Amino acid sequence: MEFNELDEINKSYGLLDEQNYPKWVREELKNYWQSKHVLITGGSRGLGLFLTKNLLDLGAKVAIVARDPIRLQLVKEQLNSENLLTLNFDIGNKETIHTVASMALSFFEGRVDYLINNASTLGGKELRPLLDTPCEDIEHALNVNVVAPFRLTKLVVPAMLGKGTVVNITSDASVTAYETWGAYSISKAALDHMTRIMAKEFSKFNIEALAFDPGDMRTTLHFNAIPDAEISDLLHPGDVALELIVFLAMEKHDQERYAASCWKKVVKDAVFGTGQVVA
Amino acid sequence: MLEESREGRGVWNGTGGCLSYNVQIQHNSRLNDVGTNLLMVKNGRIGTASLRDLPFILNKKSTLVLNNAMTLPAMFMGKLAGQKIELRLVSNLNSDFRTFNRWYGILLDGNTDWRTRTEFRTVELNHASSSTIQFSDGCGIKITDQIRKSLWEVTINPSNEHPTALDVIFSHGQFIQYSHLTHELQPWDVQSIVFTIPAALEPPSSHFQLTWQLLSELREKGHNIVYITHGSGVSDLGYPELDHFLPFPELYRVGKDAATMLNESVDTSYQIVAIGTSVTRALEHNFNINQQFNEGIFLATNRLSSKNQAKVVEAMLTGMHLPNTSHYDLMRGFLPDQMVHQSFKYAKANNFRWHEYGDLTLVFNHFKTRKSF
Ligand SMILES: NC(=O)c1ccc[n+]([C@@H]2O[C@H](COP(=O)([O-])OP(=O)(O)OC[C@H]3O[C@@H](n4cnc5c(N)ncnc54)[C@H](OP(=O)(O)O)[C@@H]3O)[C@@H](O)[C@H]2O)c1
Numbered sequence: 001m002e003f004n005e006l007d008e009i010n011k012s013y014g015l016l017d018e019q020n021y022p023k024w025v026r027e028e029l030k031n032y033w034q035s036k037h038v039l040i041t042g043g044s045r046g047l048g049l050f051l052t053k054n055l056l057d058l059g060a061k062v063a064i065v066a067r068d069p070i071r072l073q074l075v076k077e078q079l080n081s082e083n084l085l086t087l088n089f090d091i092g093n094k095e096t097i098h099t100v101a102s103m104a105l106s107f108f109e110g111r112v113d114y115l116i117n118n119a120s121t122l123g124g125k126e127l128r129p130l131l132d133t134p135c136e137d138i139e140h141a142l143n144v145n146v147v148a149p150f151r152l153t154k155l156v157v158p159a160m161l162g163k164g165t166v167v168n169i170t171s172d173a174s175v176t177a178y179e180t181w182g183a184y185s186i187s188k189a190a191l192d193h194m195t196r197i198m199a200k201e202f203s204k205f206n207i208e209a210l211a212f213d214p215g216d217m218r219t220t221l222h223f224n225a226i227p228d229a230e231i232s233d234l235l236h237p238g239d240v241a242l243e244l245i246v247f248l249a250m251e252k253h254d255q256e257r258y259a260a261s262c263w264k265k266v267v268k269d270a271v272f273g274t275g276q277v278v279a
Numbered sequence: 280m281l282e283e284s285r286e287g288r289g290v291w292n293g294t295g296g297c298l299s300y301n302v303q304i305q306h307n308s309r310l311n312d313v314g315t316n317l318l319m320v321k322n323g324r325i326g327t328a329s330l331r332d333l334p335f336i337l338n339k340k341s342t343l344v345l346n347n348a349m350t351l352p353a354m355f356m357g358k359l360a361g362q363k364i365e366l367r368l369v370s371n372l373n374s375d376f377r378t379f380n381r382w383y384g385i386l387l388d389g390n391t392d393w394r395t396r397t398e399f400r401t402v403e404l405n406h407a408s409s410s411t412i413q414f415s416d417g418c419g420i421k422i423t424d425q426i427r428k429s430l431w432e433v434t435i436n437p438s439n440e441h442p443t444a445l446d447v448i449f450s451h452g453q454f455i456q457y458s459h460l461t462h463e464l465q466p467w468d469v470q471s472i473v474f475t476i477p478a479a480l481e482p483p484s485s486h487f488q489l490t491w492q493l494l495s496e497l498r499e500k501g502h503n504i505v506y507i508t509h510g511s512g513v514s515d516l517g518y519p520e521l522d523h524f525l526p527f528p529e530l531y532r533v534g535k536d537a538a539t540m541l542n543e544s545v546d547t548s549y550q551i552v553a554i555g556t557s558v559t560r561a562l563e564h565n566f567n568i569n570q571q572f573n574e575g576i577f578l579a580t581n582r583l584s585s586k587n588q589a590k591v592v593e594a595m596l597t598g599m600h601l602p603n604t605s606h607y608d609l610m611r612g613f614l615p616d617q618m619v620h621q622s623f624k625y626a627k628a629n630n631f632r633w634h635e636y637g638d639l640t641l642v643f644n645h646f647k648t649r650k651s652f
């Protein structure tokens with residue numbers, strides 16, 4: 001299934017587009033995100049790409065990490081912003097993760113407001129029952145989806161002391177046991193629990209840790225998992241990105257892990273329901 | 280920070296130069312096996328403690344000052360005039376921590392590597408100016424000038440693939456290695472837990488032993504923690520004609536919040552505890568400008584010694600230092616010579632471990648009294 005995100009980012013999924021959010025919300029968001037420093041793993045596709053595009057539009061400084069250099073170059077050209085740093089690394093590689101952190105920290109001049117651990121792998125090329133899953137797929141899923149966010153968080157937290165937020169993108173597969181999603185699900189469940197422990201331990205430094213399930217989206221990861229998925233059943237990653245940007249700006253978090261329906265309802269109520277002020 | 284475990288401890292039977300002390304050294308690169316013994320020198324008394332007890336040892340309210348510099352790769356292998364060499368960055372010539380292109384460097388024989396002590400790797404290259412160490416992907420390091428015998432000014436030339444000097448440094452450089460260690464240091468071995476700005480050429484070794492647990496306990500006991508950024512240069516060059524210029528001038532930055540907290544500490548009689556010799560140098564330099572702490576980027580040109588004693592830093596946490604090194608001299612800015620020597624003898628007799636990843640010394644300023652400012 002072909003879904004060209006790069007074509008879409010400049011069409012209807014820019015935040016400044018009036019059809020998405022009322023003007024007052026956009027202004028509040030600009031006030032909030034202006035000059036914020038955000039490090040996003042996997043900003044070259046899917047959810048990460050739309051987060052990047054919209055945060056740049058709102059005046060944030062964004063550093064993104066991804067493996068495919070050609071794709072990263074395309075994103076860089078298309079977004080064309082001095083506030084964007086693209087880093088061509090595999091977050092699963094412990095030899096280079098310090099380089100990722102130091103290039104980003106230099107770009108941000110030592111201050112990070114948000115780390116969004118978004119890049120993720122299914123583990124192997126295709127989904128399989130656990131008994132058919134090579135151990136290496138489990139190891140790979142744990143390395144990219146849990147250990148890499150852990151490493152990066154350790155490296156970035158010193159630049160957040162006093163105020164900062166670690167956002168871990170999780171999945172409903174972390175709580176529901178779907179057959180054949182073993183490697184991925186196990187890693188996301190571990191990510192959830194790591195988030196809970198981080199939230200407790202980091203609170204004394206005034207740093208938050210939150211896990212978000214974004215819901216099912218029309219992205220490469222989803223089509224890799226379910227090649228014949230029906231596109232109209234899936235959320236647009238641009239919509240999800242906008243909602244997440246609004247939710248984070250509200251800074252009213254009362255749990256460590258948010259199911260998709262839960263945090264999205266908060267956003268809808270705030271923006272279209274009661275008219276509550278966002279930021 | 281530790282990822283890999285490596286074993287081994289050893290005895291330093293250093294020969295050559297002045298290093299023949301037979302002291303215990305930490306012979307590995309394990310950050311979770313760093314020494315946590317604390318040699319304490321206070322009020323004319325010398326004793327042993329544990330770093331874990333630091334929150335209690337500091338019985339006076341303290342402001343602890345840490346260095347949040349991240350370590351940069353500083354060793355580059357290449358060829359000059361057909362000869363294999365290592366170019367080692369030794370001092371930062373840039374005016375802030377955002378630019379990384381100008382440095383002082385030294386050249387070492389590239390036919391041997393870090394396992395051989397630098398004093399046995401010196402090379403005579405008098406016509407290196409204007410030549411470039413070229414890397415295969417188009418970037419390189421140009422030797423722009425000879426500053427004095429064996430010391431060169433160099434400029435990092437980026438390329439399309441590595442468009443910034445920082446990018447070139449990380450893609451072609453290696454972290455400085457130590458000949459007394461048996462294993463090569465990995466990226467996670469050379470960073471402290473608190474780094475936020477790429478700035479130093481050697482890791483602040485006094486920070487390896489620090490843990491978030493310890494920092495939290497210190498805070499809970501009512502002590503303050505403050506960060507400054509000190510771009511430490513290289514502490515040992517191997518060229519005798521250069522070593523006596525050490526430490527070279529070093530760039531450091533004091534942020535607004537840090538300056539405010541430090542000035543409040545002075546006003547409210549919190550004692551200032553510097554973590555590391557670099558932080559000590561920066562704080563003394565900064566305070567000396569106008570008898571208060573100042574926000575901004577500065578170049579530390581001072582050198583603490585028995586003639587230039589520490590005036591504002593009341594205690595310093597540092598590694599274990601051998602006689603005839605610049606760090607040992609710096610101890611003489613805190614203690615009378617005889618006591619520095621006695622503490623060395625005490626540490627040796629009690630099997631303290633030397634060098635990076637070894638044990639620590641907590642020395643209280645013997646000369647300083649509040650009345651002095
Ligand atoms: N899509 C869904 O239906 C869905 C549902 C629930 C949860 N999620 C979660 O949402 C998050 C975003 O997923 P998505 O659907 O937007 O995925 P996506 O479209 O496949 O994008 C993934 C991004 O991560 C990068 N990436 C992957 N592995 C990497 C690695 N090892 N190192 C560096 N970058 C890496 C990719 O670039 P390169 O390939 O070039 O490295 C790409 O930029 C993930 O955490 C996912 O688990 C998605």
